[in-house]
Amino acid sequence: MDDRSWAQAWGRSAARYVWPERLRKVELTMLRFSKSKIIATLAFIIIGLLLGVPSLMSSEQRKAYLDAVPSWVPSWLVPSRAIVLGLDLQGGSHVLLQVDEADLVRGQVTLLRDDVRRILRDTRVASQNGIQTIQRGVQIRVPDAADRERLMPRLRELAQPISNAVLGQTGDSSIALNEGPDGVITLTLTDAGINDRVRRAVDQSIEVIRRRVDATGTTEPSIQRQGADRVLVQVPGLQDPQQLKALLGETGNLEFRLLAQPGATDVDMLPMREAGGQRVPVERRVIAEGGDLTDAQAAFDPQTNQPIVNFRFNIRGAQRFGQATTENLGRQLAIVLDNEVISAPTIQSPITGGSGQISGSFTVEQVNNLAVLLRSGALPAKLTIVEERTVGPGLGRDSIEAGKIATYVAGIFVVLFMFATYGVFGLIANIALLVHVGLIFGLMSVLEATLTLPGIAGIVLTIGTAVDSNVLIYERIREEVRSGRSIVSGIQAGFDRAFATIVDSNSTMAIAAVILFFLGSGPVRGFAVVFILGILTTVITAVTLTRMMIALWYQWMRPKALPF
Amino acid sequence: MRLVRLWPENSRFDFMRFRRFSFPLSALISIATAIMLLTVGLNFGIDFKGGTLMEIQAKSGQADVAQIRQTAEGFGFGDVEVQEFGSAGEVSLRFPIQPGGEAAQAGVVQKARDTFSNEYDFRRVETVGPRVSGELVQSGTIGVVLSVLAVLFYLWFRFERELAVASIIGTLHDIVLTIGFFVITRHEFNMTSIAAILTIVGYSLNETVVVFDRTRELMRRYKTMPTEELLNLSINHTMSRTIMTAATTALSLLALVLFGGQAIQGFAQVMLYGVVICTYSAICISSPMLIYIGLRGSEAVKVPEGKAAAAE
Numbered sequence: 081m082d083d084r085s086w087a088q089a090w091g092r093s094a095a096r097y098v099w100p101e102r103l104r105k106v107e108l109t110m111l112r113f114s115k116s117k118i119i120a121t122l123a124f125i126i127i128g129l130l131l132g133v134p135s136l137m138s139s140e141q142r143k144a145y146l147d148a149v150p151s152w153v154p155s156w157l158v159p160s161r162a163i164v165l166g167l168d169l170q171g172g173s174h175v176l177l178q179v180d181e182a183d184l185v186r187g188q189v190t191l192l193r194d195d196v197r198r199i200l201r202d203t204r205v206a207s208q209n210g211i212q213t214i215q216r217g218v219q220i221r222v223p224d225a226a227d228r229e230r231l232m233p234r235l236r237e238l239a240q241p242i243s244n245a246v247l248g249q250t251g252d253s254s255i256a257l258n259e260g261p262d263g264v265i266t267l268t269l270t271d272a273g274i275n276d277r278v279r280r281a282v283d284q285s286i287e288v289i290r291r292r293v294d295a296t297g298t299t300e301p302s303i304q305r306q307g308a309d310r311v312l313v314q315v316p317g318l319q320d321p322q323q324l325k326a327l328l329g330e331t332g333n334l335e336f337r338l339l340a341q342p343g344a345t346d347v348d349m350l351p352m353r354e355a356g357g358q359r360v361p362v363e364r365r366v367i368a369e370g371g372d373l374t375d376a377q378a379a380f381d382p383q384t385n386q387p388i389v390n391f392r393f394n395i396r397g398a399q400r401f402g403q404a405t406t407e408n409l410g411r412q413l414a415i416v417l418d419n420e421v422i423s424a425p426t427i428q429s430p431i432t433g434g435s436g437q438i439s440g441s442f443t444v445e446q447v448n449n450l451a452v453l454l455r456s457g458a459l460p461a462k463l464t465i466v467e468e469r470t471v472g473p474g475l476g477r478d479s480i481e482a483g484k485i486a487t488y489v490a491g492i493f494v495v496l497f498m499f500a501t502y503g504v505f506g507l508i509a510n511i512a513l514l515v516h517v518g519l520i521f522g523l524m525s526v527l528e529a530t531l532t533l534p535g536i537a538g539i540v541l542t543i544g545t546a547v548d549s550n551v552l553i554y555e556r557i558r559e560e561v562r563s564g565r566s567i568v569s570g571i572q573a574g575f576d577r578a579f580a581t582i583v584d585s586n587s588t589m590a591i592a593a594v595i596l597f598f599l600g601s602g603p604v605r606g607f608a609v610v611f612i613l614g615i616l617t618t619v620i621t622a623v624t625l626t627r628m629m630i631a632l633w634y635q636w637m638r639p640k641a642l643p644f
Numbered sequence: 645m646r647l648v649r650l651w652p653e654n655s656r657f658d659f660m661r662f663r664r665f666s667f668p669l670s671a672l673i674s675i676a677t678a679i680m681l682l683t684v685g686l687n688f689g690i691d692f693k694g695g696t697l698m699e700i701q702a703k704s705g706q707a708d709v710a711q712i713r714q715t716a717e718g719f720g721f722g723d724v725e726v727q728e729f730g731s732a733g734e735v736s737l738r739f740p741i742q743p744g745g746e747a748a749q750a751g752v753v754q755k756a757r758d759t760f761s762n763e764y765d766f767r768r769v770e771t772v773g774p775r776v777s778g779e780l781v782q783s784g785t786i787g788v789v790l791s792v793l794a795v796l797f798y799l800w801f802r803f804e805r806e807l808a809v810a811s812i813i814g815t816l817h818d819i820v821l822t823i824g825f826f827v828i829t830r831h832e833f834n835m836t837s838i839a840a841i842l843t844i845v846g847y848s849l850n851e852t853v854v855v856f857d858r859t860r861e862l863m864r865r866y867k868t869m870p871t872e873e874l875l876n877l878s879i880n881h882t883m884s885r886t887i888m889t890a891a892t893t894a895l896s897l898l899a900l901v902l903f904g905g906q907a908i909q910g911f912a913q914v915m916l917y918g919v920v921i922c923t924y925s926a927i928c929i930s931s932p933m934l935i936y937i938g939l940r941g942s943e944a945v946k947v948p949e950g951k952a953a954a955a956e
Contacts, residue, residue, distance in 0.1 A: 168907075176776065178746070320757065320766070325750065464746040466773040468753070475699070475767040475907075482905030490899035494892045500648045501888065534836060537900055537908050541843070541915065544896030545850075548889045552854070555885040562653065581857045584802060585850040591794050592846035596839055599787040604839045611843070644647050 113631040121628055125515055132521030135163040163524045166532035168603050169480055171473035172316035177289075177328060177463040179281045179309045181274065184461035185216055188269055188277060192238070192255070193218050196267065199234045203227075217255075217268030228263060235267065242276045278309045281460040285311055291456035292327045311463070321470055323449070331418045331462050332453035334370035336401065338363045339412040339424055350414070352421040354440060360421060362414045367404040372397025376454035378447040381439060387447040388439040391454060398434030406430040417450070469602075483536035490540045491517075498547055502554055503643045508629045509550035512621040516546045519617040520610060529613075532606030542614030548585070549622030553578040554644070561642050568634060570642070575627055582619065590615045650891065651884040659879045659927055660872050660935065666928035670817055677824030686826055689834030690770060692784070694741035694777035696752045700764035702733030707764070709735055715759060721752050730906055734767070746773040784838040788819065791845050799849070803856060806937045811852040814930030818848040821921050825914060836911050844918035847893075851886065851926035858882050859931075863939065871939045875931045890923045 134142050142162060149158050167174050193211055196218055200207060205227045207220035222228050239255040254273030258266045269277075282305050289311060293301045302314040318324060340347040340361035347361040376391040393401055405413075405427050415423040415438055423440040438450070494513065498506035520539060524531065557574030561567055590612060597608035690697045701707070712735055713726040725738040737756065742748040749771050757766065772780075792815065799808035822844055826833050859878040866874065879886075897919065900912035 178775070322754070322757070329750075464773075465750060465771075466746050467776045468750075468769070468771040470766070470769040472765060472767045474701070474765060479905055479907055482903060483908070486899045486902075486904040486908075489903055490896035493895035493899060497648075497892060497895060501650070503647050533907055534839060534911065537904065537911055540896050540900050540904070541893070544893035545847075545889070547892050548850075551885050551888040551892075555882075555888070558653075558884075559881065577861075581854055584853045584857055587798060587802075588795055588849035588853055589846035591798055592791050592842045592849075595787055595791045595794060596842045599783050599790075600835065600839060604835050607839050 113628055118628060118632075121624055125519070125625065128522040129515070129518045130522070131159045131161075132518060132525050134159050134161060135521055135525045137162075159525070161525050161528050163521070164528055164530045165476075165480075166530045166535070166603060166606055167314055167316060167469070167476075168471050168533045169476045169531065169536075170316050171319070171471050171476040172314065173318040173321040173324065174467075174469040174602065175313045175315075175321060175324065175328065175465055176306065176467035177285075177311045177313065178466045179278050179285065179311075179460075180462040180464050181278060181309065184277055184281055185269060185274060187461060188274070189213060189217065192267060192269070195238055196220060196235070199231065199238075203230050203234060205231050214266065214268075216274075217266055219264060219266045221262065221264050223263040225263075228259070228265070231265075232257075232259075235265065238267065240273075242272055275308070282309060282311060284460045285463060288332070288456050288459050289313060289328060292452055293324065295452040295456065296323060296327065298324075310466070317473065319470070319472055321468065323445075325465060325468070327449055327452060328463055329465070330449075330453055331459045332370065332456065333418050333458040334373070334454055335416040336367045336369070336404075337365065337414045337416055338367070338404070338408060339414045339421075341411070348419075350416060350419055350421050352424060354421075354424065360414075360424075362416065362421060368393060368397040368401045370454060370458050372400075373454055376451045378444070378451040379437075381437070384439075386439060387442050387444045388437045389442075389447050389451050389454065390435065390437050392435045395434075398432070401434070401436070402430060402432035406432070417453075422450075479533050479536075483533065483540075487536065487540050487543070490543045494543055494547060498550070501644065502550075504633065505550075505554055505630070505644055508626055508633065509547055509554075509622075511629065512550065512626050513543065513546055515625060516614070516617050516621040517543065519621065520613050523613045523617065524609070527609075529609050530606050531610075532603040534603045534607035535610045538607045538610030538614065542611065542618070545589070546614065546618045546622065549578075549582045549618055550626055552581055552585075553622070553626065558642060558644065567639060567642060571630060571634070575623070579623065582623065586615045586619060649884075650887045653884075655880045655883060656876075657880055657883075658876055660876050660932050662928045663932035663935070666924070667932070670821070670925075670929055673824060674817065674820045677820055677827060680827045681823065684827060686823070686833040687830045689832040689837075690738065690772045690777070691834040692777055692781045694749075694772050694774045696737075696739040696749060696756075696772075697768070697770045698737045698739075698753070698756055698766065699768040700735055700737070700760055701767050702735075702764055704763070705733045707733035707735045712737070712760070716756070719752070719755050719759075721755070734906075735764075741774055741777070746775060749773055780835060784835065787838055788841055788845075791842050792816070792819075795845065795849055799853075803853075803860065806934060806939055807856045807860065810930045810933040810937055811849060811856060813933055814852050814925045815845055815848045817925050817929050818844055818918065818921050821925075822914065822918055825917050831910055831914065837914065840911050840914040840918065843915060844922060847918060848922040848925065851889075851922045852930045854885065855879055855882050855926055855931055859934070859939075871935055874939065875934060879927055879931060886923060886926070890919055893919050 134145075137145060142160075146158065146160055193213060196211055200211075200220070205222055207222055209221055212219040222231060235257055239253040239257055242252045242254055252270060252272035254270060254276065256268050256270050258268070260266065286303055286305060290301075290303050293303065293313065293315065298315050298318055300316055302312075304312050306312045313324070313328070315321070315324065340363045344361065344363065346364045348364055349359040350362045351357045352360045372393050374392050374394050376389055379388055379390050380386065381388045409427055409430065412424045412426050414421045415425075423438050425439065442450070491513075495510045498509050498513075500506070502509065517539065520542070523529075553574050556578040557570050560573040560577075561570035565573060593608050593611040593615065597605055597612065600608060700712075707728060709726060709728045713724070716724040716726060716737055716739075721742060722740045724740075725736075727736045727738075728734070729736060739752045742752060753769055753771060760766075792812065795815065796808065796812050799811055803811075819841060822841055825831065826837065831837070855878050858881050859875060862869070862874055862878055862881075866877075869877070894916060897912050897916040901909055901916060904912055
């Protein structure tokens with residue numbers, strides 16, 4: 081670049097580059113910060129800051145403070161919401177469970193097979209080769225057309241229409257019924273049917289999980305659906321999720337059956353715990369099941385002092401159990417939990433009172449868990465743990481401490497640096513910065529947002545970027561004044577011209593942050609929240625608040641030159 | 645009081661000259677990154693690879709790393725990485741994903757807790773199964789691609805085509821170099837790293853946009869100025885701001901690196917590197933790129949003649 085073009089860039093043309101016709105207007109708008117506008121701005125900021133106050137208190141302090149507020153004050157006037165600490169900061173367990181679709185389908189196929197068997201029996205139709213289980217369904221073969229005629233309407237009843245809360249009847253059916261050549265009839269579960277079952281299984285699981293987690297006495301567990309087939313369980317303060325996982329890993333499907341007598345045909349071979357997992361024949365017929373229980377409590381056997389579970393049946397269960405024990409005196413009962421015989425007592429006398437006990441070689445913890453499982457009911461399907469994250473309370477505390485120190489140090493660095501560079505204007509930027517961090521806190525409190533460790537990093541990072549808007553404005557002001565404007569018109573032009581740049585640069589940051597919010601989960605989302613709020617508040621503090629302070633400073637000092 | 649000036653007033657530095665070094669240098673680093681990415685690869689954390697991560701701390705304050713390693717290898721859960729960090733006897737253990745699907749992962753934690761819990765506190769335990777890690781890889785990739793597209797769309801909407809193309813080249817450059825940082829330093833690459841990359845995308849554009857806002861303004865003011873001069877002028881005008889912002893952001897991140905604690909240090913280091921890279925690319929990559937892309941093409945049509953004349 082030669083000298084001539086530089087002169088053109090910096091010298092004559094730049095100096096001539098002013099808009100005289102706008103000067104007078106500029107002087108007016110810059111100074112016109114009416115009392116009402118000042119009050120409005122201050123009120124907005126004070127309210128924003130006050131909203132953050134509950135977050136600074138411990139939960140006991142917060143409670144005491146809320147109790148201390150006189151009852152005539154309307155509750156919406158009192159800031160009560162506070163920032164929630166993420167599990168990575170307060171410690172606790174995060175367990176993501178997924179409904180085991182294969183297990184669910186297996187269960188549904190078994191039910192389907194039982195239904196078909198019942199219908200065949202009712203209509204007195206025999207299937208050649210019996211009922212074959214195929215993938216996702218069953219197959220029967222009825223060569224006789226007249227038999228099929230009788231059978232088909234009944235089979236069709238099995239196909240339930242799927243209803244959807246949003247769309248109403250979707251027209252899909254849970255089971256597809258097909259007639260092939262040679263009288264082959266197949267019933268298969270449809271994709272829509274399976275999806276619907278999975279969805280309902282998640283809903284039911286949430287209920288069951290809630291009962292189970294509550295039974296362990298943990299405080300404030302959060303249990304929510306995630307995606308189509310998952311449940312997220314978060315338990316703050318839980319250090320070793322072993323018991324929780326043991327509880328959630330069991331389906332909790334309890335059945336009372338009878339050990340089969342030699343030569344019996346309709347049997348399942350199930351492992352028996354007392355026999356070291358050796359398989360024993362158990363009758364398929366179920367006398368009573370977990371759903372028939374009204375209560376289950378862990379206790380000790382008064383005679384042997386062994387841990388046991390006492391249970392109580394509802395009326396239906398009591399009746400069936402009473403009848404079965406009367407008819408099968410001397411035989412062995414099989415108490416089956418999730419397809420394992422956990423106890424096989426001999427029926428000494430009819431049990432007609434509707435209560436009984438499960439004994440076996442259990443530990444105290446095992447009977448406690450068993451009682452919880454029985455009380456909370458069975459899960460509709462097996463749940464698999466697909467993700468687990470546990471943070472000990474020590475690490476959380478250390479993280480908060482380190483985060484605090486980093487925030488203070490970053491604040492001090494930036495505040496000193498801004499003051500050293502811009503003097504009074506730096507001081508103004510620093511006040512805006514303090515308000516900015518305060519407003520992030522206030523907004524997060526109102527939203528009851530979760531503060532995570534990356535969120536703390538977000539706060540520290542916004543301390544650095546927040547002053548960017550101030551820097552843009554100040555540098556612009558300096559340029560405008562240097563190019564020959566009066567100080568007030570330079571300030572005005574600085575704000576006006578920098579504003580577009582501030583919007584552009586913050587928008588690009590915001591785009592990245594919003595995507596991160598939708599994409600990330602847990603801690604990373606916490607970072608995105610802080611960052612988005614930081615961008616919002618920085619525009620308010622850097623533009624409105626800074627402008628006001630500079631206007632007031634100008635009115636007060638009437639300076640002849642820029643202080644930097 | 646004498647105030648600090650990090651950049652002289654009325655500077656006339658010829659930044660465009662740097663492109664003779666910066667273009668080959670960046671191209672070289674980008675190619676090296678691509679090669680290393682394919683040969684060495686990223687050091688994926690359990691978020692993306694699956695497996696189990698544990699951080700334990702000796703109750704006595706003194707961890708016996710050799711013994712932990714020996715014991716952990718004896719578990720038979722495959723190659724275990726044992727690493728000491730911090731000062732107070734903290735040790736991290738990383739177990740690979742276990743064959744046998746989701747249910748098989750639980751055994752690792754159980755075994756480790758049974759073995760170590762007498763002498764060590766478990767500060768962090770994370771297990772990610774194969775299904776979730778696959779999804780995280782997917783959403784991480786989608787996120788980076790989506791953010792680049794969204795930002796491209798914004799720039800296209802807000803700026804002239806040439807400026808948008810140049811800034812997106814700069815941003816891609818920054819993403820590549822950040823990934824290069826991960827490859828070379830063997831920093832663990834996890835979900836937080838994706839957050840860092842997206843933040844760097846934001847910061848990178850922030851830097852470019854500030855310069856280009858000025859370029860656009862000057863373009864309208866000096867209709868006849870050659871592109872190279874125009875770009876030099878834009879950078880010189882915005883340089884003191886660029887340095888100020890880079891300095892304040894870097895200072896904050898430095899505070900995080902020094903005091904933020906082990907868990908956040910990695911993120912802060914990457915971001916600190918990112919700030920340097922973004923500043924460099926805005927000045928030495930995106931801006932000179934415009935010399936080759938051409939600047940005046942669409943602009944000459946957009947500004948009405950009368951207004952342009954008045955500005956001169």
